[in-house]
Amino acid sequence: MSQTTPTTPTRVGPGPTTWTPGKVGESDRRPDGVPKVTGEFEYSSDMRLDGMLWGATLRSPHPHAEIRQIDTSEAEDLPGVYAVLTHEDVPGRKVYGMEIPDQPVLAWEKVRYQGEPVAIVAADHPETARRALEKVHVEYGVLDPITDAEKAVQEDAPKLHLSGNVLRRIRILHGEGVGAAAKADVVVRGEYEVGMQDQAFLGPESGLAVPDGLGGVDLYISTQWLHIDQDQVAESLGMDPDQVRLTLSGVGGAFGGREDLSMQIHACMLALETERPVKMAYNREESFFGHVHRHPAKLRYEHGATRDGNLVYVKARLVFDGGAYASSSNAVCLNAATFACGPYEVPNAEIESHMLYTNNPPCGAMRGFGAVQACFAHEAQMDKLADELGLDPLDLRIKNALKPGDRFPFGQEVPPPAPVREILERVKVMPLPEEQEVMGRDLRGLPGGVSNVTHGEGVKRGVGYAVGFKNIGFSAGFDDYSTARVRLTVEDGEPLVEVHTAAAEVGQGLLMLQAQIARTELGVEKVSILPADTRVGSAGSTSASRQSYVTGAAVKLACEGVRERLFERAREELGEPPDGLSVEAGNVVRDGRTVVPLAELLDGDELEETCEYHHRETHPLDENGQGDVHLQYAFAAHRAVVEVDVELGLVRVVEIATAQDVGKIINPQALEGQIEGGIAQGLGLALMEEIQVKEGKVLNASFTDYLIPTILDMPTVKMEVLELADPEAPYGLKGVGEPPTIASTPAIVAALRDATGLELTRIPVRPEQLAGVSDGPPLPDEPTPGGAGYAEVGRLDGRRET
Amino acid sequence: MRLNLTVNGEQRETDGVWEGESLLYVLRERLGLPGSKNACEQGECGSCSVYLDGILVCSCLVLAGQAEGSEVVTVEAVSGDSGLHPVQEAFVEAGAVQCGFCTPGFVVATHDLLRRNPEPSEAEVREALAGNLCRCTGYEKILDAVRRAAARGEDAPR
Numbered sequence A: 001m002s003q004t005t006p007t008t009p010t011r012v013g014p015g016p017t018t019w020t021p022g023k024v025g026e027s028d029r030r031p032d033g034v035p036k037v038t039g040e041f042e043y044s045s046d047m048r049l050d051g052m053l054w055g056a057t058l059r060s061p062h063p064h065a066e067i068r069q070i071d072t073s074e075a076e077d078l079p080g081v082y083a084v085l086t087h088e089d090v091p092g093r094k095v096y097g098m099e100i101p102d103q104p105v106l107a108w109e110k111v112r113y114q115g116e117p118v119a120i121v122a123a124d125h126p127e128t129a130r131r132a133l134e135k136v137h138v139e140y141g142v143l144d145p146i147t148d149a150e151k152a153v154q155e156d157a158p159k160l161h162l163s164g165n166v167l168r169r170i171r172i173l174h175g176e177g178v179g180a181a182a183k184a185d186v187v188v189r190g191e192y193e194v195g196m197q198d199q200a201f202l203g204p205e206s207g208l209a210v211p212d213g214l215g216g217v218d219l220y221i222s223t224q225w226l227h228i229d230q231d232q233v234a235e236s237l238g239m240d241p242d243q244v245r246l247t248l249s250g251v252g253g254a255f256g257g258r259e260d261l262s263m264q265i266h267a268c269m270l271a272l273e274t275e276r277p278v279k280m281a282y283n284r285e286e287s288f289f290g291h292v293h294r295h296p297a298k299l300r301y302e303h304g305a306t307r308d309g310n311l312v313y314v315k316a317r318l319v320f321d322g323g324a325y326a327s328s329s330n331a332v333c334l335n336a337a338t339f340a341c342g343p344y345e346v347p348n349a350e351i352e353s354h355m356l357y358t359n360n361p362p363c364g365a366m367r368g369f370g371a372v373q374a375c376f377a378h379e380a381q382m383d384k385l386a387d388e389l390g391l392d393p394l395d396l397r398i399k400n401a402l403k404p405g406d407r408f409p410f411g412q413e414v415p416p417p418a419p420v421r422e423i424l425e426r427v428k429v430m431p432l433p434e435e436q437e438v439m440g441r442d443l444r445g446l447p448g449g450v451s452n453v454t455h456g457e458g459v460k461r462g463v464g465y466a467v468g469f470k471n472i473g474f475s476a477g478f479d480d481y482s483t484a485r486v487r488l489t490v491e492d493g494e495p496l497v498e499v500h501t502a503a504a505e506v507g508q509g510l511l512m513l514q515a516q517i518a519r520t521e522l523g524v525e526k527v528s529i530l531p532a533d534t535r536v537g538s539a540g541s542t543s544a545s546r547q548s549y550v551t552g553a554a555v556k557l558a559c560e561g562v563r564e565r566l567f568e569r570a571r572e573e574l575g576e577p578p579d580g581l582s583v584e585a586g587n588v589v590r591d592g593r594t595v596v597p598l599a600e601l602l603d604g605d606e607l608e609e610t611c612e613y614h615h616r617e618t619h620p621l622d623e624n625g626q627g628d629v630h631l632q633y634a635f636a637a638h639r640a641v642v643e644v645d646v647e648l649g650l651v652r653v654v655e656i657a658t659a660q661d662v663g664k665i666i667n668p669q670a671l672e673g674q675i676e677g678g679i680a681q682g683l684g685l686a687l688m689e690e691i692q693v694k695e696g697k698v699l700n701a702s703f704t705d706y707l708i709p710t711i712l713d714m715p716t717v718k719m720e721v722l723e724l725a726d727p728e729a730p731y732g733l734k735g736v737g738e739p740p741t742i743a744s745t746p747a748i749v750a751a752l753r754d755a756t757g758l759e760l761t762r763i764p765v766r767p768e769q770l771a772g773v774s775d776g777p778p779l780p781d782e783p784t785p786g787g788a789g790y791a792e793v794g795r796l797d798g799r800r801e802t
Numbered sequence B: 001m002r003l004n005l006t007v008n009g010e011q012r013e014t015d016g017v018w019e020g021e022s023l024l025y026v027l028r029e030r031l032g033l034p035g036s037k038n039a040c041e042q043g044e045c046g047s048c049s050v051y052l053d054g055i056l057v058c059s060c061l062v063l064a065g066q067a068e069g070s071e072v073v074t075v076e077a078v079s080g081d082s083g084l085h086p087v088q089e090a091f092v093e094a095g096a097v098q099c100g101f102c103t104p105g106f107v108v109a110t111h112d113l114l115r116r117n118p119e120p121s122e123a124e125v126r127e128a129l130a131g132n133l134c135r136c137t138g139y140e141k142i143l144d145a146v147r148r149a150a151a152r153g154e155d156a157p158r
């Protein structure tokens, strides 16, 4: 391609980050910490370029409608408007999607959820862009929405997609299935429901697209996986992937919500059309419509056990509302099915997991990914069973705990380490917080706090336990890999390692981890992490708690390659015998004695290695739901202590104690941050977080109405961390991001049950449930059994305990 | 409209401001100070915290015109020539920063708290920071950062 001067300004990014990191196992001051506390750190929403335009998105107000006509002429005539684009302007594939490309870049013929993008504009001021949206006239023919996953499967339900309304169905048959029921002395049944949770990352979706003047485009974007974005954007722009270059910009949290595309294709379309840089930045309301959510679920369970508390069988039927488009629902359905029984030895099981299309908001990845919903139900069942058997709930769990060598219900052998019993025993012996007299206590230490709603009257304490687990890495036959380029050079007489990957730092501390590995493996002080972009191979997604494992392994591998070449040089040039060399503090050493300084050995040369690390192959499930489907399993147990004002239904979580199996601690402070932050999101789901959807419409798309835990809601976290090495993983580590979010929710709900004696089968638990009060007039139509619809979710009167 | 205000000790003037713009928008988009963040633009998250005439406010809730003639101090001015402010230092050390989108707001709010109350109890810290949302940390390390900053009381916040 010939070199011409770009017609648009080029962006100068923040460049590499260089510092002296800690070694593996040490806490480190994160290198992006200083720019983040001073306000200098550049997030995707902070970027700007001269001549830049603002993009905005027109979204469907209807959850289900035909599009009869779109008239953009009035909007185009508005001064300050540079482009108004619709589906007709999508140059390439008109749909996108990670697993199934079923989601329109811009809707045509039909909209299938409220908030679906229909048109986009670029203008010189965000307000002008917003006004232009008002002048795009779309004629809709409103259709009845399907708002209930159970109804989506009925014969007469309209088909939302050519393939029908069933997105995925999984059946797992293990042992004799329910045929073993006769062997059970005791059976407990329950139906549970999980509301729709939002990732609520603080930095809304945003990015900047810059046309390169040669027909291609550069996109600066906050995302979880640059390469899957690149592929999808290029496909819809009708370009080669190398014409669409992506660079990670500052990411304000992710938690699964940035795995799907949001404004990526739109911004590129507008930039290419206007030949100007285009920035798109959602506000909070739009963010609620701009990403997928955690799947709401209905879970029906039956557990059978012997009189002495051994599980005999589990029967489970899980129904997930996938919303209008596929996103990563396929994998969520699989995860939920495989985690349905919990980390217990279950000899017989029959599990069905259903994922349906509806006209509700699309759902996809969120921290915990299918394991969260299942854990809430299986843990409630374990408590119910313990109660029925007159056993201590923790002892029942310990008695049935999975151990290495057992078989999961999906046939895979439990790999070591699987310290389920150990983590349960740890939380069992952790001292409980001292019980303080409630009467006369400082208001701030009571449920409701300074709202001054109780002085201790009606406040009851409860304690609850739960344990959960999560697969680490991508599963079911996916070729899950990461790429790292590592270069050893000398700068100002000092050896320096440069690490280049496309792995997305979303706040978790991945920069530190990569640098710690480089420092440890190459024995240098200074490490430089290059900005993540698509000039290096894919690192895979920052999700499934996989980056420490997979990108960690790729960086380690590349470092080992460089180190091997160093040693070769030492052998060739210095005649050093091949064995027993190592690197330390900038020197090649043998038996603690310096053989040669790295700088001298390199003598102005650079050593570079690019390596891909592919994790062990996994396999899809067969027709009976059997297969070696997952790579690694990480476990966490939680104990919650709560105080409930039983008259008003207000809750104060007093303490969460946890024990987690992490394989190897790479960075203690970052690990603690993951555990504490993950627990906060689990607490949110237990007590307050729900996107309320009525007739397919979101009622609470704001932080005023969608509540996430504040510093007043979060208790002290006590933690114990087990380091039992996984022999297959780099340094023996396990992924740590998700396990804290899984069992913390059911532990809190168990504590609420302990305090109130209520059954509490739906999360988030509402004050009116806890106070046992009716909360409004009766529903107009009685929900059919098993079919109480998501249509009712979100109505105060629909949230009553059943 | 034209807007005159003092920002971080400097007299600033900006033209062509639309009446509906917030102080946050003007700071971020017109004055080149994107340190204050825009996580909700509704007064719920505190990520846009600044001082307006010495009072801690959510700049997303202040109309630009309301700030005419006022003195605004943003996160960009919390650190001085001598480096990080003790509050900032404490946030970095304690691991109170993950994605960091909430951090500028927490830094300004903590700065304000310690200025008013150099030795706050835990309950007082929680109350003072209840208007700042963080989605990443679970707040434990933020509490730790505030404790550390308070313990360095001799470097009284400026």
Ligand code: FES
Residues within 6 Å of the ligand: B037, B038, B039, B040, B041, B042, B043, B044, B045, B046, B047, B048, B049, B058, B059, B060, B061
């Ligand atoms: S952006 Fe101002 S309070 Fe959230």
Ligand code: FES
Residues within 6 Å of the ligand: A202, A252, A253, A507, B096, B097, B098, B099, B100, B101, B102, B103, B133, B134, B135, B136, B137
């Ligand atoms: S560090 Fe991410 S929101 Fe606080």
